[in-house]
Amino acid sequence: MTIDLSRTKKIIEKNKDKKGALIGILQEIQSVYGYVPRESVDLVAREMSVYPVNIYGILTFYAQFYLQPRGRHIIRVCQGTACHVMGGKELLDYLSRKLGIADGQTTKDGLFSLERVACLGCCGMAPVIMINNEFYGGVTIQKLDELVKEYSEKKG
Amino acid sequence: MERKVLICMGTSGVSAGARQVAENFERELEKRNLSGKYQIVRTGDRGLFRDVLVDIINPELGRITYQYIKPENVVELVESHIVEGKVLEKYRTKDDYKRFFEKQKRIVMANCGEIDPENIEDYISSGGYKAVKKVLSMNPAEVIEEVKKSGLRGRGGGGFPTGTKWEFAARVNASPKYIICNADEGDPGAFMDRSVLEGDPHAVIEGMIIAGYAIGASEGYIYCRAEYPLAIRRLEIALKQARKKNFLGEKIFGSGFSFELKIKQGAGAFVCGEETALIASIEGKRGMPVARPPFPAVKGLWGKPTIINNVETLANLPHILNKGGDWFASIGTEKSKGTKVFALAGKVKNTGLIEVPMGTTIRELIYGPGGGMASSIPFKGVQIGGPSGGCLPEKLLDTPIDYESITQTGAIMGSGGMIVMDQSTCMVDIARFFLEFTVAESCGKCVPCRIGLKRMHEILEKITRGAGKEEHINFLGDMSETIKNTALCGLGNTAPNPVLTTLKYFREEYDSHISEKECPSHACVDLIKFEVMEDKCKKCGKCFKVCPTGAVEWKVKEYAKINKDKCIKCKACINACPFMAIK
Structure with missing residues (x-):
């Protein structure tokens, strides 16, 4: 797969002279490509005169950055305190078994990525999962089965 | 009095379909030529999780709040409440809604749920x-x-x-x-x-x-x-x-x-x-x-x-x-002034945001606005202050909420997270859970936090798996003190608090994990046998309904049984059982 680097270039141009812009640039790159490609990192390093290792230092420090392409549907399972008490860990274990991937991984067909998140901040609806940008509260194992089926069949 | 329809559009409202509810109101009002008469206000969350909350305000009926409103209920609401002037009792909030708000004093939250945050x-x-x-x-x-x-x-x-x-x-x-x-x-x-x-x-x-x-x-x-x-x-x-x-x-x-x-x-x-x-x-x-x-x-x-x-x-x-x-x-206690917003969640009836004057007791909060325990399983503890805070037992529920009193218990006020736990929550597992979090979030700069917490987490893992030893307790205590005194920042300084407070108030749970290899809360999966206790089973079949693999066998009026060959230990049955009848 070749990466269209012109979009990275544009992002760098736009932000280059702003103070403390590096994290913002990487966030924008990720929102364009869905992850931060190695080629983009190299370009940012050259243009901003920083070492790639410093950029990777940032990318691996913050939970939000991804160095690999992710699945079409991102399932985030909340592991906050309220969700833990209400069975959030069991949901994550079950999904992991069902999809055959550990958290942080993507299914072979590229359909689902599974992620654990520390807290989605809707503790009153615990246990909570988020698929793409939709929140689902009061989730049970049955509901997970239904949701995975629903999203598997979703086109686009 | 103005005529308004308030629709709760926080994250929880939106996830329950609030956008569609608002659109349906606009459409239904327009159909009846009432658009100009009622102002539709898309508000933020007012702090109570009732899916979509809708308030209709008019001079005829005053202010009436409806709960769990779905997009398809809107026609009925407009027809009855707005056109015919009749309150639709079946969707109306009940006494528990009133109770949730009556003891609160809203300063910070005063506008939440009342105004349109985008206007x-x-x-x-x-x-x-x-x-x-x-x-x-x-x-x-x-x-x-x-x-x-x-x-x-x-x-x-x-x-x-x-x-x-x-x-x-x-x-x-x-x-x-x-x-x-x-x-x-x-x-x-x-x-x-x-x-x-x-x-x-x-x-x-x-x-x-x-x-x-x-x-x-x-x-x-x-x-x-x-x-x-x-x-x-x-x-x-x-x-x-x-x-x-x-x-x-x-x-x-x-x-x-x-x-x-x-x-x-x-x-x-x-x-x-x-x-x-x-x-x-x-x-x-x-x-x-x-x-x-x-x-x-x-x-x-x-x-x-x-x-x-x-x-x-x-x-x-x-x-x-x-x-x-x-x-x-003039609000609050001698040293803690004003109000504090608490995020109440876990095993209580009413989960949500509660703003009370400083000095209110924890019990008043949980059993007042919180409405008490969610099920018949009794209270065990309340976790205050997140990963830097601690777990407090029943006997400390009358502690007033102010910075000094809470710190004295070993917890902290923190940002105000309050998670209620019942007898089915294992306190050793909670300590392990928080350490798992702080280990993952430690930045790695200072040794006490990076390595000390990791060692503590390993020990807690062992204990919850049934591989704990007597000397582990002392190790946890010593290590906690060291990290508290030597870590670079607040994250490390306070990370041992969940361990220290559970050791202090729930020591017997550590002991039964270590010496009897038993989890009294039936929460630690390696220590669960997945057997139904017939003296506690009420034959309700809830475990049967939630089992994803068909491992639970049950018929009406019979005790449930678990077929261990089919069981994948997902704990769906345990989480569903209202009687803690599975060990």
């Missing part, structure tokens, strides 16, 4: 931006004096007096100075900042302008979690509107004071709640704390004096300046 006029007509105007006619030292008089203390966890903190920065002769709003609400179990940002973003902005004027800052940042997309969007809208009105920008209200605000999105690191780490993150670096002093108030962002205040702290400011420091100081 600055709504905020202005509720008294918004009056405080800024007033402040600009005072001199900065007077503003600081007023805040000191109010006794306001930082709501993000530390509880440091806000006015005193400002004074440090105001005294430094340097330029520029910065104000930062810490909206990186990372504590698992806390969501008040999110609701304030989503429900009343202008209050936070107004608070920042006041703080900026007081310390002489010309610029500010709102550092908000990227996990809160709705909050960020509403902040962006609010900033744009405020600029247009010249509440932000050059020469605010024609005064000599200019102030500008930017949003910075966090990238997902709990440690960035720590002041120096947050500053590093805004500067575009790894969010690693540095030793203090110098404190950020003297040397902060880009080496300049910087004040970091939490969302809830800032949202209190307009009220304090409008009504006076003495008014605020």
